[in-house]
Amino acid sequence: QVTLKESGPVLVKPTETLTLTCTVSGFSLSNPRLGVSWIRQPPGKALEWLAHIFSNDEKSYITSLKTRLTISKDTSKGQVVLVMINVDLVDTATYYCARIGSSGWYFDYWGQGSLVTVSS
Amino acid sequence: SYELTQPPSLSVSPGQTASITCSGHKLGERFACWYQQKPGQSPVLVIYKDNERPSGIPERFSGSNSGNTATLTISGTQAMDEADYYCQAWDSSTAVFGGGTKLTVL
Numbered sequence: 001q002v003t004l005k006e007s008g009p010v011l012v013k014p015t016e017t018l019t020l021t022c023t024v025s026g027f028s029l030s031n032p033r034l035g036v037s038w039i040r041q042p043p044g045k046a047l048e049w050l051a052h053i054f055s056n057d058e059k060s061y062i063t064s065l066k067t068r069l070t071i072s073k074d075t076s077k078g079q080v081v082l083v084m085i086n087v088d089l090v091d092t093a094t095y096y097c098a099r100i101g102s103s104g105w106y107f108d109y110w111g112q113g114s115l116v117t118v119s120s
Numbered sequence: 121s122y123e124l125t126q127p128p129s130l131s132v133s134p135g136q137t138a139s140i141t142c143s144g145h146k147l148g149e150r151f152a153c154w155y156q157q158k159p160g161q162s163p164v165l166v167i168y169k170d171n172e173r174p175s176g177i178p179e180r181f182s183g184s185n186s187g188n189t190a191t192l193t194i195s196g197t198q199a200m201d202e203a204d205y206y207c208q209a210w211d212s213s214t215a216v217f218g219g220g221t222k223l224t225v226l
Contacts, residue, residue, distance in 0.1 A: 037215065039215075039217075046206065046217060046218070046219045046220045047155075047157075047163065047206050047208075047217040048217065049208075049214065049215035049216065049217060052215070060213045060214055061214075062214060063121060063214070096162060096163075101165075101168065103169070105151045105153065105168070105169065106153040106168035106169070106208070107153075107155070107163075107165060107208075108165050108168070110162040110163055113162055
């Protein structure tokens with residue numbers, strides 16, 4: 001059974017660093033056909049893809065946030081970590097991690113989401 | 121940057137066909153997929169690779185993609201289909217989502 005679960009702080013202050021962890025089970029991060037993405041959704045707004053990482057450590061980031069994001073993985077722990085520096089009020093959102101399907105080009109499993117509020 | 125455009129809302133009567141469009145430059149040359157999201161829940165993949173249905177998704181969900189437009193079609197729409205629907209495609213190894221369409225069944 002494939003599952004993904006996000007964890008991280010509920011509340012962060014502006015200018016702080018946000019670290020989110022996605023713990024996966026039911027598949028391996030070493031599988032060359034699979035990847036994991038981070039996607040966020042501000043309250044009442046649309047989904048926004050942020051970054052992805054594959055087993056070969058190939059990474060990609062949304063252009064608008066590229067300087068603030070770092071994605072990494074610990075295959076032995078089954079974890080994918082997203083670090084966002086210098087957070088702002090507009091970064092308030094539910095953050096999801098999702099698996100990129102085996103033939104690529106779609107997100108076949110999603111975590112439950114982690115609501116992060118940026119507030120002073 | 122690549123953009124996908126969806127109508128913000130669509131209303132349909134139960135039993136009717138709902139067609140939700142997603143427009144993007146030469147979208148037909150990429151794979152499109154669709155997600156359903158109900159309030160307070162995570163998105164669920166309902167169509168991938170333009171017209172493939174994941175296991176467990178009802179046959180009333182279908183998709184097409186040609187030219188600049190991808191379409192999600194729900195035949196015989198049911199009350200349980202009321203949700204937000206998002207299209208998604210890839211552009212040079214970055215994923216792009218449409219703005220979402222709120223489907224109301226009434």
